[in-house]
Amino acid sequence: MSEKEKKVIDARGLSCPGPITNLTKAYRNAKNGDVLEIWATDPGFKSDIKAWIERTKNELVDLKEDKDKIIAVIKITAKK
Amino acid sequence: MIEKEKFLIVGGGSGGAILANSLAKEFDVTVINDSPNHYYWPQLLQIAFRNDYSNLYRPLSSLLVKGVNLIIDSVKKIDLQERSITLSTNKKLSYDYIAIAPGVTIDHKSIEGNEKLVNQFGDFHSTPENASKVFNIVNSMKKGTFVISVGDPYHRCPPSPYEGILLADEVFRLRGVRENINMVLAVPYPRAYPAETFNEVLEPILKERGINVMTFFTADKIDTDNKKITSLEGEELSYDAAIVVPVHKGPKIEIKPEDSVNQDGFINADKLTNQILSYDDAFAIGDASTSTNAKTGVTAHLQAKVVAKRVLGLDAKNTGRTNCPTEIGFQKGTFVISDYNHPAVKVPANTINFIMKRLFADVYWDVIKHPEFWDPIFDVYFERTEPEVLWRIFK
Numbered sequence: 001m002s003e004k005e006k007k008v009i010d011a012r013g014l015s016c017p018g019p020i021t022n023l024t025k026a027y028r029n030a031k032n033g034d035v036l037e038i039w040a041t042d043p044g045f046k047s048d049i050k051a052w053i054e055r056t057k058n059e060l061v062d063l064k065e066d067k068d069k070i071i072a073v074i075k076i077t078a079k080k
Numbered sequence: 081m082i083e084k085e086k087f088l089i090v091g092g093g094s095g096g097a098i099l100a101n102s103l104a105k106e107f108d109v110t111v112i113n114d115s116p117n118h119y120y121w122p123q124l125l126q127i128a129f130r131n132d133y134s135n136l137y138r139p140l141s142s143l144l145v146k147g148v149n150l151i152i153d154s155v156k157k158i159d160l161q162e163r164s165i166t167l168s169t170n171k172k173l174s175y176d177y178i179a180i181a182p183g184v185t186i187d188h189k190s191i192e193g194n195e196k197l198v199n200q201f202g203d204f205h206s207t208p209e210n211a212s213k214v215f216n217i218v219n220s221m222k223k224g225t226f227v228i229s230v231g232d233p234y235h236r237c238p239p240s241p242y243e244g245i246l247l248a249d250e251v252f253r254l255r256g257v258r259e260n261i262n263m264v265l266a267v268p269y270p271r272a273y274p275a276e277t278f279n280e281v282l283e284p285i286l287k288e289r290g291i292n293v294m295t296f297f298t299a300d301k302i303d304t305d306n307k308k309i310t311s312l313e314g315e316e317l318s319y320d321a322a323i324v325v326p327v328h329k330g331p332k333i334e335i336k337p338e339d340s341v342n343q344d345g346f347i348n349a350d351k352l353t354n355q356i357l358s359y360d361d362a363f364a365i366g367d368a369s370t371s372t373n374a375k376t377g378v379t380a381h382l383q384a385k386v387v388a389k390r391v392l393g394l395d396a397k398n399t400g401r402t403n404c405p406t407e408i409g410f411q412k413g414t415f416v417i418s419d420y421n422h423p424a425v426k427v428p429a430n431t432i433n434f435i436m437k438r439l440f441a442d443v444y445w446d447v448i449k450h451p452e453f454w455d456p457i458f459d460v461y462f463e464r465t466e467p468e469v470l471w472r473i474f475k
Contacts, residue, residue, distance in 0.1 A: 021233035024268045024298050027312055028190075029343075048270045055296045056313045080314055 006035035011045075012069055019045045020052060027056075027076070034076045035061070039069045046070060084108040087391070088165060088175040090155050090333070091182035092118055092140045094448065095366035095380030099179055102388040102451045104147045107177070111144060112167070114154040114182070118143055120444055122377070125240060125407075128204040128214035129247035135441045136208060143448045155182070157334040160359045177391055179363045180347055180356070181380065182331040184236060190327035191231045193302030200304065203323050204244055205236055214244075217321050218251045223260035224320030226252075229309055231299035232327040233268045236367060236375045239406035239416055241265065241325055242273065242282055249289050250409030263290065266297035266309070266317055278416055278424035285408055285429060299324045328375070331368050346370045351420075352397040353390060354383050363387045371398075374416075378403045381447075382462075385455070401462060405437035413437050422467035426474045 009026050011019035019040035026036055038049070046063065049072045053060045062073040084107050089096045092113035100111045117137040126132040141150055157166040164174050186206045188194045198206070202213025218226075228245045235241075245265045252258040265272070265286065272286055272293045273279040286293055298312040302324065309317045309324065330345025340356050341347055347364035349356055351371050356362040364370075365387060366380030373379040382401055389396035400420030406429075407413045413434035418424040427433070447454045 020270060021268065021274065024233055024312065025344075028298070028300070044276060051270050052296060052313075078314060080310075 006037050006073070009036060009038045012039050012041045014040070014042065018042065020048050023049075023052065023074075027079075030076045030079060032076050032079045036074045036076065038072045038074070040072070041069055043070075045072070049074075085176035086110070086174065087177045087179070088112065088173060090158065090165065090178070090180045091331075091366070091368070092144070092150070093181060093183050093366060093380065094377040095384045096179065096181040097140065097143050097448045098381055098451055099181070099365065099384040099388055100148045101143075101145045101449065102384065103391070104145050106392060108149075109147070110149040110151060110173070111140070112151045112153060112155055112165070112173075113140055114152070116140060116152050118448070120377075120441065121236060122441065124204045124206075124208065124211040125243055125247065126441075127208055127211035128202070128244065129218065129251055131212070131215050133208070135444065138445055143445060145449065155333050157336070159336045160340060160356065160362050161337065163361065175361075177361050177363075179354075179365055179384075179387055180331075180333075180335070180368060181365045181384075182333065182368050184328040184367045184375065185330065185332055185345070187327045187329045190329075191299055191302065191324060193304055194231065194299075194324050194326060196304045197302045197322060197324060198326070201321050201323055203326060204240065205325055205328075214323060218248050219255070221252070221261065221321055222257050225262040225264060225318060227264045227266060227309065227317060227319040227322040228325070229264075229266040229297065229299040229317065229322060230268055230325045232325060233274070233298070234375065235325045235328050237404065238274070238374050238376070238402075239404050241267065242286070243407045244323065245291055246285070246289060246409045247407060249291060258290075262292065264292045264294060264317065264319075266294040266299065266311070268296065268298035268312075270295055275416070275418065275424040277426055278418075281414060281426050281428065282406075289409075328367075342370055351400070354387050354398070373398070373400055374402045374404060376402065376404055385451075401467075403462075403465070405433065405440065407434060407437060417465060417467055417470060419467050422471060425467050425470040427470065428474065 011022045057078040059075040087107035087109045089111045092111045100109045118140040119137045123136045153167045202210040204211045271279045273282045296313045300312040301310040349364035349369035354363040365383040367375040386396045404416040412429045414429040415427045
């Protein structure tokens with residue numbers, strides 16, 4: 001998967017930590033270099049994703065709030 | 081006489097059996113199940129920690145009401161466009177309505193080394209045989225590190241890993257070996273329990289009982305020679321005895337069209353109606369569906385009632401209600417109660433909740449067989465215990 005073909009994980013409407021569990025599911029199948037974009041609406045997602053990045057040492061490319069959702073873009077760099 | 085429409089139900093677990101018994105008068109209902117028995121899966125926990133097999137299974141034929149047809153066979157293929165299913169014997173059946181409710185497939189292979197580990201120490205999400213291995217280990221271990229690690233956040237019964245570690249703690253304490261055993265619970269979440277509000281109930285209990293919690297730890301590889309679990313997140317955990325909650329996948333049935341299942345084989349069903357894609361004659365209920373609800377019997381039960389009402393022309397919708405009884409050992413329990421609009425209520429642990437859990441296991445079989453008797457009782461129970469109501473009590 002190239003960066004152009006990033007995988008979108010739509011976790012809107014899921015309450016905390018639904019977005020993180022969906023990310024965990026996708027992370028199992030991901031390879032280094034893959035880009036994952038997670039959409040969430042749960043406000044707790046922002047702190048959870050930062051903690052996940054800190055623990056796993058992957059790269060947080062972007063974390064922003066859109067009109068109706070929080071978007072986190074992650075580059076997988078730490079998969080062993 | 082007008083011929084009744086054909087309603088096929090794939091799977092005779094909680095959801096499938098309740099749906100069949102709820103529609104027996106109005107439809108020509110046929111249940112197809114791959115085993116002659118109906119299993120009550122929460123009993124695996126009772127086998128693992130109490131050696132109690134009492135409520136494990138009953139013959140499915142004894143739980144279905146008169147008029148429901150039963151076929152014991154596995155389903156190879158379901159074609160939603162053709163409105164047909166193919167059995168393992170290649171026999172084809174057609175339908176007017178279908179509900180797919182075969183439950184999950186436990187996949188020990190997805191986590192490297194888990195087949196070997198489960199052979200050694202067992203687990204409480206797959207089979208009674210594996211649950212009995214857990215009973216043997218918690219009753220023979222004298223010292224070392226005992227680990228329960230979650231390998232898949234979407235496993236059956238969300239509270240089960242917590243019940244497992246707390247019931248193991250109870251066994252170790254009653255055996256007088258607890259002070260020589262380091263207990264670790266490793267979970268994929270940012271905190272001990274995934275739902276932040278319910279974590280406020282559970283985390284202090286785990287702390288009080290001396291259980292160490294590792295967060296953001298999703299079991300990925302197990303080295304049984306060196307007794308180490310490596311997580312997806314890149315950390316290692318040593319053990320002397322370990323149970324890894326295995327990866328759960330959808331049913332092993334070819335379902336057409338292909339976009340009706342996701343990459344793990346779960347069936348794409350609407351979270352409010354359980355309808356599969358745009359097929360208004362096809363539903364997926366219970367553990368096999370992609371519904372964001374918890375994979376529990378109560379979810380399957382409530383979804384079955386919604387589907388039953390919808391095919392009878394009523395506008396019923398899922399509320400996302402959960403009602404997961406959670407044992408914490410020493411005759412105490414709590415409930416994880418939430419819905420789509422309310423996070424899990426902070427229900428305190430007490431003996432009444434424990435008694436309710438144990439009594440429910442005994443009446444379970446009657447609940448399946450006699451929906452007409454139990455439906456009004458459950459309607460009152462679910463109304464009086466709505467998360468909105470409970471949130472006003474347990475702030």
